[in-house]
Amino acid sequence: MTHTAQAPGAASIPGDMTADRAAARTRRLRRPSGSVVVMTLYLLFLMLPIYWLLNMSLKTNTEILSGLTLFPHTLTFENYATILTDASWYMGYVNSLIYVVMNTVISLAVALPAAYAFSRYSFMGDKHLFFWLLTNRMAPPAVFALPFFQLYSSVGLFDTHIAVALAHCLFNVPLAVWILEGFMRGVPREIDETAYIDGYSFGKFFVKIFMPLIASGIGVAAFFCFMFSWVELLLSRTLTSVDAKPIAATMTRTVGAAGVDWGVLAAAGVLTIVPGALVIYFVRNYIAKGFALGRV
Amino acid sequence: MAKITLENLAHSYLPNPSAEDDFALKELNHDWADGEAYALLGSSGCGKSTLLNIISGLLIPSQGRVLFDGQDMTHAPTAERNIAQVFQFPVVYDTMTVRENLAFPLKNRRMPADEIARRVQKVGAMIGMEAELGRKARGLTADAKQKISLGRGMVREDVNALLFDEPLTVIDPHMKWELRTQLKKLHHDFGHTMIYVTHDQTEALTFADKVVVMYDGRVVQIGTPQELFERPAHTFVGYFIGSPGMNLFDAELAGTAATVDGARVELGRAYAARGRRVQLGVRPEFVRIGTGDAGIPARVRRVEDVGRHKIVRLEVAGREVSAIAGEGTRIPADANRITFDPEGINVYADDWRVAPEGEAA
């Protein structure tokens, strides 16, 4: 409506409102705030060490050792080339990724039905079982390193990806159950009941209806499984020697007879950050909610 | 307490609004008289909460001024305006007791302890929660929490206005009545200016002295419940208020009569509304059902008995029309015509009401 309308009892409603709008427009002035200062300092604190690693990975060893430079004066990708052309280096990444993905899939596959049971039913010993599961998240990997080594050696799984994937289930399965249970509690039971009345079988209901509803929860659980499996080193190093050796363990070989190959070490370090950074980039819009773990 | 004046007020959530549609609240001028109870009525997204937040100072308008007793408060922070607001979802401080909740606004204003205690006790009685004063607010029911929110406003006796943003949304139906009655009584006893935002017409009509109807970011009518009922200024008001809403018929005007679906309808007075989309608005209360040849052809679809009266649903030229008949009235089995009470007809051009010639617009 662009014409001026006069209705009885109505406030006056001018049709054209462009006049002195600009003059009358008011804006809240942004005050310089402590928040910005805090955030800038904190992000700087987080980024500096990472920047330093990146900086070093792009330098030659000569430049690294000849004095401090804030950015590479002789830019080189030699260190990266060393890693990406040598199978014993890059297979480390492949090995890590293989067992991390295996672990994530296994953890979610067993945690989903269990979390559903905990969120929907009460059964004999459920509370004790839940707490006992959580205690495994509290188990120090150092306690388990040696027994794992013996166990997996005796069943012939030593130095395989599945051994590491299974070992990481120790802390990832309880975590996944716990996260998923939190998200599932937020889905009203009526949805389950309606689906059963509509003639869905349990399996079909779970896959077709329930899983899409808690998709964000599954995403969050997968994120955490990926994260904790990717960053763990003690168990994955103890359980592997050659064929399944993770990248993080491979890095120790930069220490040779001639000292430390700093450039390559830094480049390898930077490359271990990349998968995590990629994952974060893809889930950036869900991070805030995800970290609430369905519990706020 | 104060008179609140809005001058050329408009608001857009966009940084550089250009088209009229960019404005969530289109330009308006209005005085909120001191001590009156207003309801701000409209469907969701019509801009009523925006308007409320501008008055309370939670939003700074894109243009125009807000005056409290003639003093410019457009940029004054909420705290300086000395208003109280009750929100849609009860806001209480969970970790405090009910008493601490009520005392909180006074404590923040550094009032002496004995005065705080006196007022809290009084407000506690007003909202009927004396017995629960020592309880933690966490775990109270939604209506108790909403009463506390209200109490936190009431405890400041000198507030300029009490604002309500759909305060009964989460309250059980039987408690709604009680709370609304309490509000009316408080208004009657203390005479605060109250502005009550709602999308529920019953709430608006029973609570307020004056109802402000908003539609699409615009105030379409301000009036008493009776005015809104008898002379809706805009087809939206007719449709939104009343149950069922006003019937609308496309019509052509000719002198003191109109033609609807080929039938002649006497208006009694002339209207100047040529060249635009002309409609007749007739509330179901003024639609009469009859037989014979006089009136507009109609067919009875069904009759709903709602207790006090009957709602008759008819079909007129493919569209649904409602009529209200008294409980004792018999609907003839061969009913095939409808006629209108002339005093119940309003004429609309492009959705705005046209006053008959000779009556002041």
Add this chain to the structure above:
Amino acid sequence: MNKTVNQKAWFLVLPVLVLVAFSAVIPLMTVVNYSVQDTFGNNVFFWNGIRWFEEMLADERMWNALGRQLVFSSIILAIEVPLGILVALSMPKRGFWASFCLVVMSLPLLIPWNVVGTIWQIFGRIDIGLLGYTLDAIGIDYNYTQDFYAAWITVVVMDVWHWTSLVALLAYAGLQSIPDAYYQAAKIDQASRWAVFRYIELPKMAGVLMIAILLRFMDSFMIYTEPFVVTGGGPGNATTFLSIDLVKMALGQFDLGPAAAFSIMYFLVILLISWVFYTVMTNLDKRDAKG
């Protein structure tokens, strides 16, 4: 929510049970087994009763490691929790910068732990590290491989760098769940910034903060890789925390009996403290459920 009683739900839990039994119970039994036996090699074991436990309890080495561990966990909790809350409060609420902060803050969480160690090992070196070099240049005697305090500060700062974001992200998630109306009501009530924090933000964050504290406590109590890479537990035993000590004993010296006894007591301490946290948390949940 009222749950229905259904014993068949056990079938849904069965896969988890089998898996966790395989990856936790069997190894744990091995540990228990070792802890009560002794060997003279050749895989000949004999019953040893609780001698290893008595020996470990009498050994100052474990008590020292436990002491260092408790001090370390307390320090990092005392720093990371308030700092995390401060960061969460300072974060932009929405828009590009909010995403940006989230991404940058998550980054340290996804770096393999030994790389975290490597990063700080390099960063702190006097010859090639920015931090060490700078400190050295302004005349501060800083050497984390030799000096007790420098080693501790490095390990603590590294942990703060590594994990504060987790606390901040959890607290941020809690803050995001507060409806705008609460802040508006507080404005109308003329609440001070402190009162808003104390009566609105902190209560709403309480739940997630408990999770954050629990996670940080457990993980800091098990910390191994990062300090091992940076200081190797030194200088001397200055940064030898429980896990480092245990691995030294079990994989380094192959003292299986004492290490097993150590493991069990270590695990029990974590369980005990975590159980206290867990109880407090579930009570909080219950209280919320009522509200």
